Amino acid sequence: MSELWAHTLTWADVNPARHPFEMDDDAAEELARLVAPLLPSAEVAREDRWRTLNPVTEFLADRYGRWACGWNWSVGEGDADGGVVEAWCCSSDSVTTPDATAPLVVAALQEWRGWLKDLAERFADLAPPKNTPVTSTDLWYWERACTRLVTVVADRTQAESGWYGHCMQVLRWFLAYNGIDEAQAEEIVTNAVGGRFGSWIAPDAQVVDAVSSRFATGVSDIR
Known part of the structure; x- marks a missing residue:
C-alpha cells in the first residue's frame, strides 16, 4: 500500500498547480456524506482502527489525486509519524461514530491541502x-x-x-x-x-x- 503512504509522495504528486481542488461548504458536506459509510465504527478495537481507514484514503486519492493520502498525516505519533495535520489526531482517538468522524476527515483533508498550497507559495518566493x-x-x-x-x-x-x-x-x-x-x-x-x-x-x-x-x-x- 505504498501508494497510499504520505511519506512517499513526490512534488509531482502534491503540486497544487497540477491537481486543482476547490471545496465550498456544500461540497464539504457532500464529501462528509460520501465518507461516512467508509469509516469504521467506534466498536472496532482502538488498535485496529487505522487499518480500517484504508477505504477512506483510497476513496480520497481516487477522487482528488494521490496527494490526498496525506489527509491523516497528523502531528506526532498519529496514524503516520511526524506530520502537520491538527484537525485529525489519530484513528484510535478521532474515530467515533461515522457521522461525527466524517467531518473531521474533511477538515483534515482541507488542512493538508492548505499546507501544500502554503508550501507552493513559499517555494515560489524562495x-x-x-x-x-x-x-x-x-x-x-x-x-x-x-x-x-x-x-x-x-x-x-x-x-x-x-x-x-x-x-x-x-x-x-x-x-x-x-x-x-x-x-x-x-x-x-x-x-x-x-x-x-x-x-x-x-x-x-x-x-x-x-x-x-x-x-x-x-x-x-x-x-
Missing part, C-alpha cells in the same frame, strides 16, 4: 532567480530557502516524533520544484541533513546553518 550563475549569491538563495523551510516544518510539525522525515521530504520537493530530479534531490538532502535532526527537539540555529550550508553546496555541485 526560488533563486532564473538562470542565476553559481556564485556566492546563488548559494545564499539556497541556504536561505533551506533555513526557512526547515524552520517552518519544525514549527508546523511541532518538532514531534519523526518530524524530520517530512522536513527532508519538503526539501526534496523544493528541489523538484526547481527542476532537480528525484535521485539528485535525495542525495543532496540526505547529505545535508545527515542525521542532524532528531525527534522531539527542534534544531538549534547552529545545526540549521550547517544543514543549510551543506544543502546549498550540494545544489551547486550539480549545477
Whole structure:
C-alpha cells in the first residue's frame, strides 16, 4: 500500500498547480456524506482502527489525486509519524461514530491541502532567480530557502516524533520544484541533513546553518 503512504509522495504528486481542488461548504458536506459509510465504527478495537481507514484514503486519492493520502498525516505519533495535520489526531482517538468522524476527515483533508498550497507559495518566493550563475549569491538563495523551510516544518510539525522525515521530504520537493530530479534531490538532502535532526527537539540555529550550508553546496555541485 505504498501508494497510499504520505511519506512517499513526490512534488509531482502534491503540486497544487497540477491537481486543482476547490471545496465550498456544500461540497464539504457532500464529501462528509460520501465518507461516512467508509469509516469504521467506534466498536472496532482502538488498535485496529487505522487499518480500517484504508477505504477512506483510497476513496480520497481516487477522487482528488494521490496527494490526498496525506489527509491523516497528523502531528506526532498519529496514524503516520511526524506530520502537520491538527484537525485529525489519530484513528484510535478521532474515530467515533461515522457521522461525527466524517467531518473531521474533511477538515483534515482541507488542512493538508492548505499546507501544500502554503508550501507552493513559499517555494515560489524562495526560488533563486532564473538562470542565476553559481556564485556566492546563488548559494545564499539556497541556504536561505533551506533555513526557512526547515524552520517552518519544525514549527508546523511541532518538532514531534519523526518530524524530520517530512522536513527532508519538503526539501526534496523544493528541489523538484526547481527542476532537480528525484535521485539528485535525495542525495543532496540526505547529505545535508545527515542525521542532524532528531525527534522531539527542534534544531538549534547552529545545526540549521550547517544543514543549510551543506544543502546549498550540494545544489551547486550539480549545477
